[in-house]
Amino acid sequence: MEVGLRLGIATVVGRGRYGGGGRCHRRRGSRYGYARTPSNLRPIPRDEGRVSKDYSPPSLVLCNARSIGKKTATLRDFFTSQGVDLACVTETWVREGETVTLREMAPPGFSVLHQSRTVGRGGGVALLIREDCSFRALPSPSIPGIECVGLVWGSEESLAVWLVYRPPSAPAATLSGLLEAVAGWALEFPNLLVLGDFNIHADATPSSQALDLVSSMATLGLSQFVSGPTHQAGHTLDLIFGAGIDVIMSPSMKVPWSDHYALKARIDFPPPPCLGGEPIWARPQRLMDPDRFRQALRDLAPPGDSLTELVEGWNTQLLAAIDEIAPKRPLRPRRNRAPWFTEELRKMKRDLRRLERVWRGARDGASRTSYRVFMKTYEMAVKAAKKSYFSASIASASSRPAQLFSIIRSLTSLEGQPNLNNNRTHSCEAFASFFAEKVLLLRHDLPANLDTIKELEAPRLSSGPVLDHFDRISPADVDRFLQAGKPTTCPLDPCPSWLIRACPDEVRAPLGDIINLSLGTGIFPGELKEAVVRPLLKKTSLDPLDLSNYRPVSNLPFLGKVIERAVAEQLGRFLDETSALDPFQSGFRAGHGTETALVALTDDLRRQLDRGGSGLLILLDLSAAFDMVDHELLDHRLADVGIQGTVLQWLRSFLSDRGQRVALGGELSSRHSLVCGVPQGAILSPMLFNIFMRPLAQLVRSFGLGCHQYADDTQLYLLMDGHPNSAPDTLTRCLEAVAGWLRGSRLKLNPSKTEVLWLGRDDMGSRGQLPSLAGVQLVPAPSVKSLGVIFDTSLSMEAQITAITKAAFFHLRQAKQLAPYLSRPDLATVIHATATSRLDYCNSLYVGLPLRLTQKLQRVQNAAARLLTGSSLRDHIHPVLYQLHWLPVEYRIRFKVLVLTFKALYGLGPSYLRDRLSWYAPQRNLRSTNNNTLKVPGLREVRLASTRARAFSAAAPTWWNALSQETRALRDLTSFRRACKTELFRQAFGQGAA
Known part of the structure; x- marks a missing residue:
């Protein structure tokens, strides 16, 4: 009423x-x-009408920590209790690379920007910013005697914040350099905030330096907002200047962990666009009990006979079951909490606050001492709790690399992914349109010419084997497909996939009916053709406002992936039995990898250099290759490898009428159709892409060039006699044909990003003349990077060794910071995952390297061993490695080569490595005939000693023959690896080692 x-x-x-x-x-x-x-x-x-809600001004706190090393938990609790959006910390006393200490100080949900002092100890400034706010870091200028770090909230029209620290010993001239920088900032950013510890007396009776600084700032349009003392000696050293904004100061706070006061203020300026109060509809995880879910699925029997009715019934009944046990509820977003923060720590935190209140009331030395003693106890308890939690997390993730690296990043990374769910800067529709239009624009100038393609590609013989139907799937196959892969859940799924996997008995029969009906009719369900895409920033250092800096990460329905596994198994078996794929395609194939491809490539190049010749290596670059696959051309190439009948019909159905939506901020964009490409995230996509790219390698080899492929990474190489001043005409014709094939296949070639390396004499890269590619003149580079490995003109691997040792030592320094929180087994897991695994990646390419290079790798291993065991530099390293049962680097390289040799010999590796090896066959019957030895290339085949030591085809047989007869006779890979390591271990540490 x-x-x-x-x-x-x-x-x-x-x-x-x-x-x-x-x-x-x-x-x-x-x-x-x-x-x-x-x-x-x-x-x-x-x-x-909708009433606009007044914004709450963002708040900040400024404090001088005087070393955060032993007070990270105290500072984190302080920032959390103040409820600030931005924390500004001066005098962190953190050196470059000590990211773990900074991460400890940051509350959950905050990113850290830090600038350390470049010379000497002390100093350092850090900005802690909420991750759910749009921000970007600013490059720190070089101002003599001044340390500063800055960021921009929102777009460039938003607020720029610069945190400054000027040491007490800095000369007066440093203020002039600072004012020059501020003048530039004021021109670039109309809304500007400059704050920090300036170490000048801006007291009630200010010093001349303070008067000059404040007046100069005023001429630049910046007002000073701090009044009253900010240091326990009664001086005003910490200042806040602002232009274009108003700063509302709160009373200064005396803190027992610093001789400076903490300053808190609110900025009368709209905060960066973010959400935070809207409820999220979600299912409580605690209610998702597998037993209750099985009970709800007791009558699961999707009605209907058609595939559409079966899929709809599957989704409907699974949704009803999950609604019964865990209905969706509106949940308010909560502040991120540290999972390791126990009830005992909460009690200690309350006691610490009580002691702080006692000190604030008494203001005497005894209460301050009591507070600081208990603060140290609290810090130690926090470290113990974190050690217990992260040790358990790392132990549970030791066999899951993705989860393990996620845990390590949470401990070491200063900047997280921007939370796009809480960001209004970009809408899901903007992302959806951008991702769809990007591919359409690439295809616009690439008309398909099927007739030209058919002329370039060799026709298929009609008498070859074909795959025209699928075999029926058994219940055991359904269980196997159900449990394979990761249980990822798509937003379009009716319930979490891990719950479905937990109920194999209940879902086996209906799932088998859906798979068999799909394979038998040659139809992929239309309900499963839609993907949900989430934008992911490629690098945290990139501008989050630029849509081109985002990568679309696609997620497909779980039921569709189970059906795909049934098809992939039969299709893959047919391709292997018929050798339909190109033998030099190493992408996504069992027994193949980046290392096997690079071993074969470098072996060819080394052998050519050994003959006194030279070589050209060309690395083609394609744009969005998987997204550009033309369906009509793929259909033609599928038929060319023998895919016919129901199988071809099913693949056509799988690729046609697909679409995607972008999920952002709890909303889904409209559906955008995909007219080309193989689905991102689909199990069949790599296999289909390899079939699509198959004719390219055949085309290249028809011109006499070599070709290795790893998915869309294509390596062409030409071996030449002597050292010609220009590339032969064969290369020109080959590149023209390759460009024509790619253009006809509607694949976008990037000639400007294509790299060329001329191998031979040192001057070849400067005077060798190369042809053009798609109208762009090719220019040889001094070094190129292929599949993560850096090659130079002489294949010295020096640049590669330098790069991996630098990266490995960086991660070892981070592991040292993590050591207090990890047990020894967990520390070993982290060290291997982040540092020593880099020594093993493609280390078969390091065969025969000079001692000065292998010693660099050995130093990394030695440092890792000392870190893990706590050994000092005075301790000899051999007993340490022996205790850990680690093979030295030289023997690790030999072990990798021998394992690759074993795989190649017994069909577990690629054929292109097997073709480089041959069993030793004496001309007459000898006792050594059945010793399983390999033929070692003679001096006529390999002239130089360096090639004999470094080429796989020469070094592998030599090392294989040096193994004991018992080891060479083994046929099981696991047994061979064990016996081989034992033998090499005895060679490294003496016959008594085992």
Whole structure:
């Protein structure tokens, strides 16, 4: 009931808890006896339009930490209790690379920007910013005697913040350099905030330096907002300047862990666009009990006979089951909490706050001492809790590399991914349009010419084997496909995939019916052709406002992936049995990898250099190759390898009428159709892409060039006799044909990003003349990077060794910071995952390297061993490596080569490595005939000693023959690896080692 009065101010009166119309009910305990009197209430006019909500000004805190090393937990609790959006810390005393200490100081959900002092100890400034706010880091200028770090909130029209620290010993001239920088900032950013510890006395009676600084700032449009002392000696050393904004200061706070006061302020400026109060509809994880889910699925039997009815029934009944046990509820976003923060720590935190209040009241030395003693106890308890939690997490993730690296990043990374769910800068529709238009623009100038392609590609013989139907899937196959792969869940799935995997008995029969009907009819369900895409920033250092800096990460329905596994198994088996794929394609194939491809490539190049010749290595670069696959051309190439009948029909159905939506901020964009490409994230996509790219390698080899491929990474190489001044005409014709094939296949070639390396004499790269590629003149480079390995003109591997040792030592320094929180087995896991594994990647390419290079790798291994065991530099390294049972680097290289040799000999590796090896066959029957030895190339085949030591085809047989006869006779890979390592271990540490 609404009652209007003459005042024009309105109020809406409810009907009470149980209704009741206009009656006034007496309420017990009411002062006047009635709950309300309608005649005294004023009507509130309803506003049907949306009322804009006033923003809450962002808050910040500025403090001088005087070393954060032993007070990270205290600082983190302080920032959390203040509820700030930005924390500014001076005098961190953190050196370059000590990211773990900075990460400890940051509350959950905060990123850290830090600038350390470049010379000497002390100093350092850090900005801690909420990750759910849009921001980007600014490059720190070089100002003599000044340390500074900056960021921009939102777009460039938003607020720029610079944190400054000027040491007390800095000369007065440093302020002049600072003012020059501020003048540039003021021109670039109309809204500017400059704050920090300037170490000048801006007291009630300011010093001349302070007067000059404040007046100079005023001429640049910056006002000073701090008043009163900011140091326990009574001086004002910490200042806040602002232009284009108003800063509302709170009373300064005395803190027992620093001789400076902490300053808190609110910035009268709209915060970066972010959400935070809207409820999120989600299912409580604690209610998802597998036993209850099985009970809800007891009558799972999707009705209908058609594939569409079966899939719809599957989704409907799974959704009903999950709604029964865990219905969606509106959940308010909560502040991120550290998972290791236990109840005991909460109690200690309360006790620490109590001691702080005692100190604030007493202001004596005894209470301050009590606080600081208990603060150290609290810090130690926090480290112990973190050690227990992260040790358990690392132990559980030791066999899951992705999860392990995620844990390590959470401990070491200063900047997280921007939370796009809480960011209004870009809408999901903007991302969806950008991702779709990007591919369409690339295809615009690439008309398909199927007739030209057919002329370039060799026709298929009609008598070859074909795959025209699928075999029926058994219940055991359904269980195997169900448990294979990662249980990722798509937002379009009716329930979490891990729950489905936990109920194999209940889902086996309906799932088998869906798979067999799909394979038998040659139809992929249309309900499963839609992907949900989430934008992912390629690097945290990139501008989050630029859409081109995002990578689309696709997620497909779980049921569709299970069906794909059934197809992939039969299709892959057919391709292997018929050798339909190019033998030099190493991408996504069992027994193949980047290392096997590079071993074969370098072996060819080394052997050519050994013959006195030279070589050209060309690395082609393609744009969005997987997204550009033309379906009509793929259909032609599938038929060319023998895919016919129902199988070809099913693959056509799988690729046609696909679409994607972008998920962002709890919303889904409209559907955008995909007219080309193989689905990102699909199990079949790599296999289909390899079939699509198959003719390219055949085309290249028809011109006499070599070709290795790893998915869309294509390496062409030409071996030449002597050292010609220009590339032969064969290369020109080959590149023209390759460019024509790619253009006809509607694949976008990037000639400007294609790299060329001329191998031979040192001057070849400067004077060798190369042809053009798609109208762009090719220029040889001094070095190129292929599949993560750096090659130079002489294949010295020096640049590669330097790069991996630098990266390995960086991760070892981070592992040392993590050591206090990890047990020894967990520390070993982290060290191997981040540092020593880099020594093993493609280390078969390091065969025969000079001692000065292998010693660089050995130093990395030695440092890792000392870190893990706690050994000192005075301890000899051999007993340490022996204790850990680690092979030295030289023997690790030999071990990798021998394992590759074993795989190649017994069909576990690629054929292109097997073709480089041959069994030793003496001309007459000898006792050594059956010793499983390999033929070692003679001096006529390999002239130089360096080539004999470094080429795989020469070094592998030599090392294989040096193994014991018992080891060479083994046929099981696991047994061979064990025996081979034992033998090499004895060679490295003496015959008594085992």
